[in-house]
Amino acid sequence: MSSEMAQETGEVAHEAAHTSAEYIHHHLQNLTYGQLPDGTWGVAHSAAEAKAMGFWALNLDTFFMSLLLGLVIMYFFRSVAKSAVSGTPGGLQNFCEWAVEFVDSSVRGSFSGKNAMVAPLALTIFFWVFSMNLMDLIPIDWVPLLMKSLGVPFFKVVPSTDPNATFGMAIGVFLLVLYYSVKMKGAGGFFAELAFQPFPKFLLPFNLILEGVNLIAKPISLALRLFGNMYAGEMIFILIALMGGAWAGFSFGGVTLFGSQILLSLGWAIFHILIVTLQAFIFMTLTVVYLDMAHQEHH
Amino acid sequence: MNINATLLAQLIMFVLFVWFCMKFVWTPIVAALDARKKQIADGLADAERAKQDLELAAKRSAELLREAKEKAGEIVASGEKRASEIVEEAKAQAKVEGERIITGAKAEIDQEVFRAKEQLRTQVSAIALAGAGKILGREIDAKAHNDLLDKLVAEI
Numbered sequence: 001m002s003s004e005m006a007q008e009t010g011e012v013a014h015e016a017a018h019t020s021a022e023y024i025h026h027h028l029q030n031l032t033y034g035q036l037p038d039g040t041w042g043v044a045h046s047a048a049e050a051k052a053m054g055f056w057a058l059n060l061d062t063f064f065m066s067l068l069l070g071l072v073i074m075y076f077f078r079s080v081a082k083s084a085v086s087g088t089p090g091g092l093q094n095f096c097e098w099a100v101e102f103v104d105s106s107v108r109g110s111f112s113g114k115n116a117m118v119a120p121l122a123l124t125i126f127f128w129v130f131s132m133n134l135m136d137l138i139p140i141d142w143v144p145l146l147m148k149s150l151g152v153p154f155f156k157v158v159p160s161t162d163p164n165a166t167f168g169m170a171i172g173v174f175l176l177v178l179y180y181s182v183k184m185k186g187a188g189g190f191f192a193e194l195a196f197q198p199f200p201k202f203l204l205p206f207n208l209i210l211e212g213v214n215l216i217a218k219p220i221s222l223a224l225r226l227f228g229n230m231y232a233g234e235m236i237f238i239l240i241a242l243m244g245g246a247w248a249g250f251s252f253g254g255v256t257l258f259g260s261q262i263l264l265s266l267g268w269a270i271f272h273i274l275i276v277t278l279q280a281f282i283f284m285t286l287t288v289v290y291l292d293m294a295h296q297e298h299h
Numbered sequence: 300m301n302i303n304a305t306l307l308a309q310l311i312m313f314v315l316f317v318w319f320c321m322k323f324v325w326t327p328i329v330a331a332l333d334a335r336k337k338q339i340a341d342g343l344a345d346a347e348r349a350k351q352d353l354e355l356a357a358k359r360s361a362e363l364l365r366e367a368k369e370k371a372g373e374i375v376a377s378g379e380k381r382a383s384e385i386v387e388e389a390k391a392q393a394k395v396e397g398e399r400i401i402t403g404a405k406a407e408i409d410q411e412v413f414r415a416k417e418q419l420r421t422q423v424s425a426i427a428l429a430g431a432g433k434i435l436g437r438e439i440d441a442k443a444h445n446d447l448l449d450k451l452v453a454e455i
Contacts, residue, residue: 032303051301059305066309070316074324081327086334093331100328120321128316159309164302168309172317 020242027140027238029154030059030162031147045153059162066159069131077127099123103284110288113295115180121291122284125169130280132160133230137269137276140237160230160279163223170223173287177218180294189297218290222283229279233272240264424448 025047032050034057036042043060044050050057080096089097103123111118135158147155159165181190194211195204244261428448 030301030305032301034303053301053303055303057301057303057305058308059303062305063308067312070312074316074319077320077324077328081324084327084331086331086338089331096328097332100325100332104329117317117321120325121317123325124313124317124320128313162305164305165309167302168306169313171306172310172313 023242024235024238026154027144027234028156030156031061031152031154033058033060043153059156059164061155061157062159062162062165065135065157066128066132066165069135069159070128073127073131077123099127106285107288110285111292111295113184113292115291115295118288118291121176122288125287126280126284129160129169129226129283130277132158132165133226133276133280135159136161136230136233136237136272139265140234140241158230158234160226161234163227166223166227167219169283170219173222173290174219177215177290177294180291184295185297193297218286222286222290226279226283229275233268233275236268237265237272240268 029047029050032044032053034041034044034050034053036044036049037052044053044057076092077096077099080092084093084096100123103126104119107119107122138157143157144155156162181193185193194215195201195208197207198210199207240261243257243264
């Protein structure tokens with residue numbers, strides 16, 4: 001009797017786990033456009049297909065979401081900037097001025113050089129990353145379900161849970177760091193910084209390895225920090241959503257799970273507002289700090 | 300979650316957005332902020348200048364007032380002095396005039412007295428002649444006694 005019951009619950013759990021795994025996989029799969037195994041170009045309908053596409057494929061959801069968000073933000077700022085007056089500012093201009101001054105003061109705080117590009121870069125990063133992260137607060141099933149009804153198999157609405165997006169930006173920052181390191185210190189100076197410290201010159205290979213890792217770690221940590229935080233946040237939203245998905249009828253357990261899903265997703269969403277903002281701020285600040293280090297001679 | 304060309308697309312978007320932000324967002328907003336900062340600074344400087352001007356004007360007006368008071372005092376003093384001078388002059392003139400009038404009157408009186416005496420003298424001599432004629436009972440020859448009469452008149 002008891003073994004029968006155990007078997008039964010085990011089966012249920014197994015079935016639930018099966019659908020849960022599918023659910024999770026579905027939510028973590030990007031809408032990838034590339035060359036299909038049969039040689040035609042199109043959208044991958046499974047994770048395996050997407051993987052088989054190799055490097056020359058495009059995650060349409062990440063691409064369009066980040067493009068859309070970037071355009072919305074730029075349009076918003078541009079529309080304000082176009083009519084910016086030096087007299088009494090209106091509401092939107094107030095907000096934009098606050099944003100500009102906030103970014104400007106954080107750049108002033110951590111960037112000691114003179115470069116007209118750093119502050120706008122920081123502004124773009126902060127608001128772009130913030131808006132991408134903010135998509136995490138859209139209930140996780142809404143957009144995928146909407147897209148499914150339109151015939152789109154997958155849709156990840158949060159671009160910053162795609163490492164392509166975070167690495168794309170981090171590599172952009174890294175290229176700037178390299179460019180300004182060489183520009184400010186000269187190729188020789190930059191090499192000297194990598195090769196002749198922290199140990200004396202005769203330990204040159206060792207220095208190179210150490211500083212090389214240090215240098216490479218910058219973009220990687222920048223990208224992975226944002227990706228990891230957003231991915232984990234997304235994952236937890238998915239897991240919380242699974243609780244309601246496990247609801248099967250008005251049993252005590254089912255109602256409890258349903259209630260916990262509401263409470264937990266509310267709590268996590270509220271906490272996530274902090275993470276969303278914080279990660280955008282960290283990405284911005286670290287970019288500024290890395291660029292500052294690129295501008296400074298430190299021996 | 301594969302690394303693919305999305306990375307490059309994202310990189311290009313990133314560069315374009317940063318470029319756009321730098322060119323078309325940051326510059327005008329910062330320009331507006333700077334312009335406002337300048338306006339405020341100018342306004343404060345103007346207010347400061349106006350305050351200084353006001354202080355200066357107040358000082359100047361006080362000085363003018365003091366000068367005017369001094370001048371008015373001087374004018375009053377000189378006026379008083381002049382008035383007393385005029386009074387003195389008038390007094391002196393009046394004295395001189397009075398004396399002159401008095402001397403004139405005295406001379407006139409003397410003249411009148413002298414004339415009266417003359418008249419009296421002639422009349423007295425006539426009366427004396429008439430009296431003497433009556434006393435003597437006869438006509439006195441005026442010619443004969445003329446020098447006698449004259450001597451008499453002179454004695455009176």
